[in-house]
Amino acid sequence: FLVGCYRLAPGCDISGLATEEYCWFEGYSWQYASCSDCGEHLGWFYQSGESAQVYGLIVDKLVRYQA
Numbered sequence: 010f011l012v013g014c015y016r017l018a019p020g021c022d023i024s025g026l027a028t029e030e031y032c033w034f035e036g037y038s039w040q041y042a043s044c045s046d047c048g049e050h051l052g053w054f055y056q057s058g059e060s061a062q063v064y065g066l067i068v069d070k071l072v073r074y075q076a
Contacts, residue, residue: 011068012052018064020045023054033065042066 022045027038037055042064044051052066 012065013068013071015064015066016062018042018051018054018066021051021054021064021066022048027056037061 021042023040023042025041027040029038032039032055034055034057037057039053039055041050042052042054043049049070051070052064054062054064056062
């Protein structure tokens with residue numbers, strides 16, 4: 010699958026304990042990113058420290074978010 014990197018991801022909930030195990034990005038930890046409406050897994054949330062963060066989301070699972 011194709012993963013897109015996003016700075017913001019409205020409509021995503023972050024869950025699970027942050028871990029560095031099996032992380033694609035050195036120095037980052039990851040958690041699951043899921044749809045806040047239906048709970049479907051959309052990808053991962055990566056963070057290094059308090060300021061560096063990115064959402065890695067599966068492109069085929071994304072739809073335009075209507076607030």
